[in-house]
Amino acid sequence: MTEMIEVEHLHKVYKTKTGFHTAVRDVSFSVRKGELFGFLGPNGAGKTTTINILCTLLKPTQGKAALNGFDILKHPHAVRQSIGLVFQEPSLDERLTARENLEFHALLYNIPKTLRAERIHQMLAMMELEMRQDELVRHFSGGMKRRLEIARGLLHHPKVLFLDEPTLGLDPQTRSYIWNYIHELKSKGEITLFLTTHHMDEAEHCDRIAVIDHGEIIALDTPDSLKKTIGGDVIYLTTQNPKAAKEEIAHRYAVQVHEDPPKGLHFEMTHGAEFIPGFIREAGFKITSISVRRPTLEDVFLKLTGRKLREEQPDSLNLMKSHARMKKR
Amino acid sequence: MTVLAQMGTPLQRNLMGIYTIWLREVRKFWRDKSRIIGATVQPALFLLLLGTGIGRGIPQAFQVQHGAQEFLPGVKDYLTFIYPGIIAMTILFTSVFSAISIIWDREIGFLKEVMVAPISRWAVAIGKTFGGSTVAMLQGCLMLLLAPMIGVKLTVGTILALLPLLLYISFSLTAMGIAAAAQMRSMQGFTVIMNFLTLPMFFLSGAMFPVGGLPAWMDILVKVNPLTYGVDIIRAVVIGYNNYAPLFDLYVIGLFGLLMLAMAVLAFSERE
Numbered sequence A: 001m002t003e004m005i006e007v008e009h010l011h012k013v014y015k016t017k018t019g020f021h022t023a024v025r026d027v028s029f030s031v032r033k034g035e036l037f038g039f040l041g042p043n044g045a046g047k048t049t050t051i052n053i054l055c056t057l058l059k060p061t062q063g064k065a066a067l068n069g070f071d072i073l074k075h076p077h078a079v080r081q082s083i084g085l086v087f088q089e090p091s092l093d094e095r096l097t098a099r100e101n102l103e104f105h106a107l108l109y110n111i112p113k114t115l116r117a118e119r120i121h122q123m124l125a126m127m128e129l130e131m132r133q134d135e136l137v138r139h140f141s142g143g144m145k146r147r148l149e150i151a152r153g154l155l156h157h158p159k160v161l162f163l164d165e166p167t168l169g170l171d172p173q174t175r176s177y178i179w180n181y182i183h184e185l186k187s188k189g190e191i192t193l194f195l196t197t198h199h200m201d202e203a204e205h206c207d208r209i210a211v212i213d214h215g216e217i218i219a220l221d222t223p224d225s226l227k228k229t230i231g232g233d234v235i236y237l238t239t240q241n242p243k244a245a246k247e248e249i250a251h252r253y254a255v256q257v258h259e260d261p262p263k264g265l266h267f268e269m270t271h272g273a274e275f276i277p278g279f280i281r282e283a284g285f286k287i288t289s290i291s292v293r294r295p296t297l298e299d300v301f302l303k304l305t306g307r308k309l310r311e312e313q314p315d316s317l318n319l320m321k322s323h324a325r326m327k328k329r
Numbered sequence B: 001m002t003v004l005a006q007m008g009t010p011l012q013r014n015l016m017g018i019y020t021i022w023l024r025e026v027r028k029f030w031r032d033k034s035r036i037i038g039a040t041v042q043p044a045l046f047l048l049l050l051g052t053g054i055g056r057g058i059p060q061a062f063q064v065q066h067g068a069q070e071f072l073p074g075v076k077d078y079l080t081f082i083y084p085g086i087i088a089m090t091i092l093f094t095s096v097f098s099a100i101s102i103i104w105d106r107e108i109g110f111l112k113e114v115m116v117a118p119i120s121r122w123a124v125a126i127g128k129t130f131g132g133s134t135v136a137m138l139q140g141c142l143m144l145l146l147a148p149m150i151g152v153k154l155t156v157g158t159i160l161a162l163l164p165l166l167l168y169i170s171f172s173l174t175a176m177g178i179a180a181a182a183q184m185r186s187m188q189g190f191t192v193i194m195n196f197l198t199l200p201m202f203f204l205s206g207a208m209f210p211v212g213g214l215p216a217w218m219d220i221l222v223k224v225n226p227l228t229y230g231v232d233i234i235r236a237v238v239i240g241y242n243n244y245a246p247l248f249d250l251y252v253i254g255l256f257g258l259l260m261l262a263m264a265v266l267a268f269s270e271r272e
Helices: A047-054 A078-084 A098-108 A111-125 A140-154 A172-188 A221-227 A242-253 A270-282 A297-305 A318-326 B001-006 B010-031 B033-057 B061-067 B080-099 B100-107 B110-115 B120-150 B154-179 B187-203 B218-222 B226-239 B247-269
Strands: A003-015 A021-030 A038-042 A062-067 A083-086 A162-166 A190-197 A208-213 A218-219 A233-240 A258-261 A262-268 A287-295
Touching: A003 A047, A003 A190, A021 A047, A021 A190, A021 A218, A047 A062, A047 A162, A047 A190, A047 B080, A062 B061, A078 A083, A078 A262, A078 B001, A083 A140, A083 A172, A098 A111, A098 B010, A111 A140, A111 B010, A140 A162, A162 A258, A172 A190, A190 B120, A208 A221, A208 A297, A218 A221, A218 A297, A221 A297, A233 A242, A233 A270, A242 A262, A270 A287, B010 B033, B010 B120, B033 B080, B033 B120, B061 B110, B080 B100, B080 B120, B080 B187, B080 B226, B100 B110, B100 B120, B100 B187, B120 B247, B154 B187, B154 B226, B154 B247, B187 B226, B226 B247
Parallel strands: A038 A190, A038 A208, A083 A162, A162 A190
Antiparallel strands: A003 A021, A003 A062, A208 A218, A233 A262, A233 A287, A258 A262
């Protein structure tokens, strides 16, 4: 069995006050064993809904999915035993210690008594939390909590580990720390990793990416292949008269020119570095700056949707939520 | 397949799940000493202040029928009379408010960890109910420490009979709390609804006054109130005074508990 996850024509429709909202629309894909698979898309694109369906937390409106060979509707418990989860939002009991959180998980997943202590020790060591295992989780930093959640998700040796926005709300240093763990896991080759992200740079780490928007998969390939769909490099330039420049470039080189106010204009061109000297000579407008860059997944997303996959603001709603929670204690 | 081998039988898994959820509730209760103290001092004050005040302050009301010797046949005074009622009150409040842990778990996201575990939803509901009722029973037992102060003599036999009885009543009342909490999203909402429910339940249970000779409308409310039978049987065991047959009490409490548990399980299973 090489396919760890198989999804066929998945649909999820929510009833809302005003009618129906299709969160997932005819989604089909499969994930191979040992693969690091990513879902890339803006917030509200249907990433979390799809994960929740695969984790048996939600029922699909239509369609089929199997995980580790188990149908998600017919054998939900076998699916649950096969997966580990790191949720987008914290899901630890902060009034228990790190060790107690893991013990609780070990009992829930029926890990044999003889293995429990050893596994907990292993996971705490791997996530470098041994020193603080007997402290209440409420005293942990965001990064430590996320590491503890990963440790918990791995405790019962799942076949698939789901990571829903694993680095959301973490500082850059902690983020790269978490990514080191993910690569370490991947290098062992035993586990399939499925993650969602709206960070391009994080999606780059994946073996394959499904780009998802408005509940639909609009592209699915390796990051390199996706970037190759862009016609070469991306040229960025600023000028005092962007309107005229836009028209001129589009006309002369038969390319689509995008306007991005603070950054200026950009367009795709093969062999960008060689293209620039001639371009400057021929330009009928004054160029104030120009640069060339290899295409990124951001460009891919822009090309596919016509929109930018904007960085989230440090989610003010979530900050408020966690602040309100602190107050309640 | 290794995953299946690790899982064990569904029954095994669910029993383990119930135990795990129970363990967490009890452990957290034990750790929270301020909660234990608060939940003990409040009913103790209620008992001593209200019991002494009403018992001594307005004796005429009670002496008309029975003379000055005893509050009721076989019941020395008012304080003795309400003591079992206060034990029942402690259990009621602790049971119902332990159910708030479900809403709390949802708020902190922990409920998801439980919901994706390979155990059935009914096991989650039952585990929560067992956990809450154990906590309520322990809290009720703390009230037994007041017996010497009231002048009620408890034998070892009485205490041994009380433990399973308090657990039995707690289970019924906790199931009621869980059934309600499973439907609710906000803690404030739950607190308001539960106050609205528990206070009348307490007042109409015969905890504070004898239930004989009440006006007809009140008599009906007292009789449909499941807590009435809880108070009655605790009173039967603690001070040997009761209005209904103990077996009938047990029957009503058990039936109510099963009904509430069924509702709690259903509420959990329905949620997506």
